[in-house]
Amino acid sequence: MNILFWHVHGSWSTAFVRGPHRYLVPVTPDRGPYGLGRARTYPWPDTVIEVPPEELATADVDVVVLQRPEELELATEWLGRRPGRDLPAIYVEHNTPKGDVPNTRHPMADRDDMVLVHVTHFNELFWDNGGTRTTVVEHGVVPPAAGYTGDLERFAVVTNEPVRRGRVTGTDLMPRFAEVAPLDVYGMGVDALPMALGPIGRRVTAYEDLAQGPMHERIARRRAYLHLCRWTSLGLSLIEAMTIGVPVIALGATEAARAIPDGAGVVSTRVDDLVAAARWLVAEPAAARELGERGRRVALDRYGLARFLDDWDRLLKEEMCGSR
Structure with a gap:
């Protein structure tokens, strides 16, 4: 099966392209957000093929x-075919709804030409999907x-x-944990974080755009x-941290x-509980290892790659059969 999709989320895409298909990813000269091409910091197999937009009209x-x-309009323009009408289309929603939650209307609500796939049950519940068919592939x-x-x-x-995202990402909570032990923060746009946190920022180290493998090695320690x-x-x-066996503390x-x-x-909505857990894990390395091992078993069972790919393969085949 030849699947056209855009490289948007690195970790999700890295799992998705491990399936038994051929994956076409648009690439533009500037490798901008709609033509990023293959990943450079994640390992992708050779079945992921970069395709310039001008070649998609004749692509299989x-x-x-x-x-x-906006990918719906781009796909129609670049393919010369309408996703959902001329060929099967699946829309994957990665995010929680924004705006008037829980009444936020999904951009693909009330469509009869595609299936809307949510990555969590929470997202499916909180988005207003209208009459569009939905499913969850965790x-x-x-x-x-x-x-x-x-x-x-x-x-x-x-x-x-x-x-920039502040309270959304819980940035305002970081100083309370930095008082317990230093924080190492990884990701895009983290360089300005230590200074933004004020005096406690001296206990925060930022690592910008570290490749996935080296980042996992650091997190494991x-x-x-x-x-x-x-x-x-x-x-x-x-989920990756849990799979490594790192004990997790979560809002x-x-x-x-x-x-x-x-x-x-x-897990708690009471921050005092989470801070207390942080102190406990620092003081009790054996307990931390035991907790992490239990989390690792859960992650491997619920979020294993084989289950994910089987779910996607089943959905893709259903959509292909339903379009005939």
Whole structure:
């Protein structure tokens, strides 16, 4: 099967392209947001093919996987065919709704020409999908090569643009944990974070755009992983940390409670509870290892790559058969 999709989310795409298909990703000379091409910091197989927009009109495409509203118009223009009408289309929603929650209308609401795939049950519940068919394909991750040691009394955080996004990513909560142990923050747009946090920022180290493998190796040495997001979809970095065996401390918002069941990590909406857990894990490395191991087993079972690819393969085949 030849699947056209845009390179938008690195970790999700890295799992998605491990399936048994051929994946066509648009590439433009500037490698901008709608022509990023193949990943450079994630390992992708040779079945991922870069295709310039001008070649898509004659490309063999079986199904289009959309991830942003504007991709529908781009696909129609570049393919000369209408996704959902002339060939099957699937829209993947990665994000929590914004605006008038829980009444936020999804851009693909009330369509009869595609299926809307949410990556978490929370997202499917909170978006107003109208009459559009929906399903949930939960995340899957490529198992990281790193293994937990936790030998450094430091916390790991992975987030993008924490200064700009502020309360969304729980940036305002970071100083409380930095008082317990230093924070190492990884992601895009994190360079300005230490200065933005004021005096406590001296206990925060930022790592901008570190490749996935080296980042996993660093996270594996930190005592615990912090997931402080108030209103974001389930971060794949959280699942990756669990898969490594890093014990996780998470704000009890959006999908976190389902992703981290009792005994597999610490989840609460009371920040004092999370700070207390952070102190506990710093003081008790053996307990940290035990908690991380329970979380690792949960992550491998629920978010394993084989289950993710099987779910996607089944959905793709259903859509192909339904279009005939």
